[in-house]
Amino acid sequence: MSQQDMKNISADCAEFQEQLPELIGENQDPAAHPHLEHCANCSELVRDLLYIAQQAKLLLPLHDPSPAVWEKIEAGMGKDPKQK
């Protein structure tokens, strides 16, 4: 691959990646973008970003606050917790 080819690919990549926040943010399918037909680097980038977004769903809240939190809130509401 010539240096000119490399430069063109880099310019294409930069342009594609400028659009990427909007492409992904609009819930469009960035994998269908024509640039990815010939760019392995950006294809891998998109695959990774979508994979991270997908895996983030594993991080749903798992922990409850301690019971003391509600007791303090109740006290802050001007109530006596023992009256309940």
Place this chain on the structure above:
Amino acid sequence: MRRNPPIAGELEAIQRAQAGDGEAFEKLYAMHKRRVYSLCLRMVSNVAEAEDLAQEAFLQLYRKIGTFRGDSAFSTWMHRLTVNVVLMHLRKKGLPQVSLEETLDPSQGDGPRKDIGTRDLNLSGSLDRVGLERAVGELPPGYRLVFVLHDVEGFEHNEIAGMMGCSIGNSKSQLHKARMRLRDLLKSGQMTAKDGAK
């Protein structure tokens, strides 16, 4: 699929709490405490601080619930209160890692980083919950907040923009930068693990 559907019994609890019913408020607390606390915990990484912030968020909810008109989903409104409490707290602490303004304002020369390089490790199939949680904890606060609200909690960009007082474009841009940073963090973790196994 929408990940923030209305909760059964929530509307009735809201209406009763607005009328001053303490038991109804406790029901609302039970419905939302896990998500509110988890958001606080992810943002400060400290149980005691996170509990203080969750407490403050619910006390603000108690004071302000009469002003809720249902223009947005209750969970969105509740999260807006929580985000405000968290942001106030982070600003008071002076944000030791990266200033929140810097990560919330795209005009600060913090444009999206480009990835124009050689191919290296592929993340697909390699992520576990613990590794991702650790990497999220290393994100600057502004990135982390948008990532958690969008990718973990399932809020839309327009909702996040409303919560954080920024534009929808800013929310999208922050999310993209957060994912790019996570990719870097996760790949460097992979490289370290690979080097360590040699």
